[in-house]
Amino acid sequence: xxxxxxxxxxxxxxxxxxxxxxxxxxxxxxxxxxxxxxxxxxxxxxxxxxxxxxxxxxxxxxxxxxxxxxxxxxxxxxxxxxxxxxxxxxxxxxxxxxxxxxxxxxxxxxxxxxxxxxxxxxxxxxxxxxxxxxxxxxxxxxxxxxxxxxxxxxxxxxxxxxxxxxxxxxxxxxxxxxxxxxxxxxxxxxxxxxxxxxxxxxxxxxxxxxxxxxxxxxxxxxxxxxxxxxxxxxxxxxxxxxxxxxx
Amino acid sequence: xxxxxxxxxxxxxxxxxxxxxxxxxxxxxxxxxxxxxxxxxxxxxxxxxxxxxxxxxxxxxxxxxxxxxxxxxxxxxxxxxxxxxxxxxxxxxxxxxxxxxxxxxxxxxxxxxxxxxxxxxxxxxxxxxxxxxxxxxxxxxxxxxxxxxxxxxxxxxxxxxxxxxxxxxxxxxxxxxxxxxxxxxxxxxxxxxxxxxxxxxxxxxxxxxxxxxxxxxxxxxxxxxxxxxxxxxxxxxxxxxxxxxxxxxxxxxxxxxxxxxxxxxxxxxx
Amino acid sequence: xxxxxxxxxxxxxxxxxxxxxxxxxxxxxxxxxxxxxxxxxxxxxxxxxxxxxxxxxxxxxxxxxxxxxxxxxxxxxxxxxxxxxxxxxxxxxxxxxxxxxxxxxxxxxxxxxxxxxxxxxxxxxxxxxxxxxxxxxxxxxxxxxxxxxxxxxxxxxxxxxxxxxxxxxxxxxxxxxxxxxxxxxxxxxxxxxxxxxxxxxxxxxxxxxxxxxxxxxxxxxxx
Numbered sequence: 001x002x003x004x005x006x007x008x009x010x011x012x013x014x015x016x017x018x019x020x021x022x023x024x025x026x027x028x029x030x031x032x033x034x035x036x037x038x039x040x041x042x043x044x045x046x047x048x049x050x051x052x053x054x055x056x057x058x059x060x061x062x063x064x065x066x067x068x069x070x071x072x073x074x075x076x077x078x079x080x081x082x083x084x085x086x087x088x089x090x091x092x093x094x095x096x097x098x099x100x101x102x103x104x105x106x107x108x109x110x111x112x113x114x115x116x117x118x119x120x121x122x123x124x125x126x127x128x129x130x131x132x133x134x135x136x137x138x139x140x141x142x143x144x145x146x147x148x149x150x151x152x153x154x155x156x157x158x159x160x161x162x163x164x165x166x167x168x169x170x171x172x173x174x175x176x177x178x179x180x181x182x183x184x185x186x187x188x189x190x191x192x193x194x195x196x197x198x199x200x201x202x203x204x205x206x207x208x209x210x211x212x213x214x215x216x217x218x219x220x221x222x223x224x225x226x227x228x229x230x231x232x233x234x235x236x237x238x239x240x241x242x243x244x245x246x247x
Numbered sequence: 248x249x250x251x252x253x254x255x256x257x258x259x260x261x262x263x264x265x266x267x268x269x270x271x272x273x274x275x276x277x278x279x280x281x282x283x284x285x286x287x288x289x290x291x292x293x294x295x296x297x298x299x300x301x302x303x304x305x306x307x308x309x310x311x312x313x314x315x316x317x318x319x320x321x322x323x324x325x326x327x328x329x330x331x332x333x334x335x336x337x338x339x340x341x342x343x344x345x346x347x348x349x350x351x352x353x354x355x356x357x358x359x360x361x362x363x364x365x366x367x368x369x370x371x372x373x374x375x376x377x378x379x380x381x382x383x384x385x386x387x388x389x390x391x392x393x394x395x396x397x398x399x400x401x402x403x404x405x406x407x408x409x410x411x412x413x414x415x416x417x418x419x420x421x422x423x424x425x426x427x428x429x430x431x432x433x434x435x436x437x438x439x440x441x442x443x444x445x446x447x448x449x450x451x452x453x454x455x456x457x458x459x460x461x462x463x464x465x466x467x468x469x470x471x472x473x474x475x476x477x478x479x480x481x482x483x484x485x486x487x488x489x490x491x492x493x494x495x496x497x498x499x500x501x502x503x504x505x506x507x508x509x510x511x512x513x514x515x516x517x
Numbered sequence: 518x519x520x521x522x523x524x525x526x527x528x529x530x531x532x533x534x535x536x537x538x539x540x541x542x543x544x545x546x547x548x549x550x551x552x553x554x555x556x557x558x559x560x561x562x563x564x565x566x567x568x569x570x571x572x573x574x575x576x577x578x579x580x581x582x583x584x585x586x587x588x589x590x591x592x593x594x595x596x597x598x599x600x601x602x603x604x605x606x607x608x609x610x611x612x613x614x615x616x617x618x619x620x621x622x623x624x625x626x627x628x629x630x631x632x633x634x635x636x637x638x639x640x641x642x643x644x645x646x647x648x649x650x651x652x653x654x655x656x657x658x659x660x661x662x663x664x665x666x667x668x669x670x671x672x673x674x675x676x677x678x679x680x681x682x683x684x685x686x687x688x689x690x691x692x693x694x695x696x697x698x699x700x701x702x703x704x705x706x707x708x709x710x711x712x713x714x715x716x717x718x719x720x721x722x723x724x725x726x727x728x729x730x731x732x733x734x735x736x737x738x739x740x
Contacts, residue, residue: 013310051367056611072416093445100405111394183654223658346612
């Protein structure tokens with residue numbers, strides 16, 4: 001904004017202000033009504049949702065899956081999607097700091113006189129993009145389960161084979177989940193995308209024998225499950241059966 | 248030497264001079280009792296001159312077209328006040344020690360009268376405040392309200408946003424359940440990934456290389472003394488600037504000069 | 518620049534300051550301003566500096582790390598890990614404890630040279646990405662972190678996800694048939710020992726200089 005535009009703005013604003021209403025009681029009435037709504041929401045949430053306390057902090061736990069409060073989910077997800085170890089400081093410190101600096105300095109690089117959102121296409125698009133990105137990351141963060149949990153519904157071709165097949169499928173799902181496969185592979189909504197390939201539809205790509213061969217003689221860095229096949233062949237068979245049924 | 252005539256002693260020592268527009272001033276004990284509020288305010292105003300500032304803040308004009316979006320800022324402030332009050336009362340029962348914190352929150356939830364209710368208000372109030380502050384910021388952004396002459400107020404607002412997030416982060420260690428503990432470990436380690444100063448910063452936050460005996464009380468001091476004080480101060484400055492610069496009008500409202508000043512209506516004397 | 522003024526003399530007499538003394542370079546007004554600001558600064562520093570030092574003291578305090586017994590020699594094997602709970606910080610009950618995974622040195626797996634401190638390998642359960650609790654999954658022979666997708670192999674080296682270095686370890690030694698676990702240390706990707714760092718701080722390349730070791734915790738000298 002140059003000097004002329006600044007003066008123009010101040011003049012227009014002065015006119016609008018002189019035609020307005022006094023803050024008290026008009027704006028105060030609105031603000032107070034809003035305050036009542038806010039308090040009603042807080043009280044209702046407190047009554048309905050309560051103040052649930054989780055189990056006591058236990059630093060010796062190796063089974064707990066830490067998750068942040070919902071409004072930090074987007075930062076949490078940012079840490080999950082930025083995978084290469086060399087970029088960790090970027091995900092933890094770099095990106096948030098840069099975003100914050102951009103936010104702080106907004107009025108200093110966006111100096112145009114226009115204020116209407118539809119006439120500021122870049123700013124409005126950027127704003128909507130940021131809102132959508134944060135919303136999407138929040139959704140992903142909220143949906144991220146622990147790597148020891150797989151909830152894939154029983155496929156139709158398995159459930160049509162009777163209850164025994166369904167039980168086998170579910171047992172196999174358990175074995176796969178507890179073996180930590182989801183730490184490197186994606187299973188539908190669960191698991192991490194990488195370093196291993198997605199296994200959501202592995203049964204369609206590989207026959208059961210090939211899956212079994214890969215589990216016994218994998219290429220690095222995947223571990224071999226030959227120990228499992230020797231110690232409990234049924235669990236190993238359930239694992240193979242589950243993976244082969246993922247189509 | 249001319250004698251000055253003294254005014255006659257009023258017949259009733261409790262009668263005061265009459266107010267403008269009234270025939271008689273307040274008289275009698277009841278009359279003065281009725282004026283007690285005015286008298287007290289006058290007494291304070293005579294010694295502080297606060298009424299000028301108050302009049303300036305309350306009777307300033309708000310531009311026309313102001314709508315419900317403009318209540319989000321005051322709603323955020325209200326949520327903060329609610330957090331401050333419920334927080335002060337929670338502090339009466341809370342014990343910031345690693346061995347007692349969880350039990351004291353359990354005591355608040357299970358045994359204190361209205362304990363879970365106040366705790367719940369504080370817990371969910373934080374979510375409400377975070378939502379409101381984001382909505383308020385979104386309104387400011389999309390309405391272009393951060394532009395001249397309100398740049399400084401935007402910067403203060405972003406600082407308030409950062410502090411609010413700091414409050415939520417430092418607050419959720421305090422119940423000392425599993426989520427609190429691990430979220431704090433992760434959060435502190437995030438600070439530690441900054442090169443050179445990071446390791447010292449995380450050690451400062453934890454008061455040592457591990458989560459120790461004074462970590463909780465450190466977070467407690469940050470959560471209830473340091474950051475809220477700074478928030479209150481900045482909020483005061485934020486409000487002062489709002490009152491001084493005026494709230495913005497919605498950007499699509501055009502300024503029309505008043506009717507009597509329109510060019511065709513102004514007659515110039517020959 | 519033609520009408521640039523002559524540089525001012527440093528003597529107040531030459532500058533025609535009213536009431537100037539011979540040889541005076543600082544006016545009395547200026548001396549008062551500086552004195553006032555200095556006095557205020559000293560007064561503020563008098564409470565700010567001690568308070569800051571008070572808050573930052575723990576950074577420079579050496580943490581006492583005792584050797585603690587975790588079990589008899591025959592409780593551990595060289596193929597899989599046995600979890601044990603140790604105390605990192607005393608006096609705060611369970612909040613000061615942590616879990617370590619312990620295994621006997623296995624020449625087929627472990628590549629680092631043997632010395633008096635690694636007859637048994639004790640691995641910390643804090644993920645080296647950001648400190649979440651990792652769990653050893655025997656079927657996959659992997660340490661798996663539930664937070665951001667970190668995966669480590671059986672010796673603690675990173676095989677996937679964002680962790681920046683292998684899992685931290687603890688010194689161990691033998692005493693009368695018992696295994697003792699001592700101070701923590703960090704390792705780089707070649708399993709060389711470094712003074713303990715926090716999670717998220719890489720030790721390869723320039724990492725060890727960007728994330729310096731701190732006075733509160735050092736490795737045992739010469740290891």
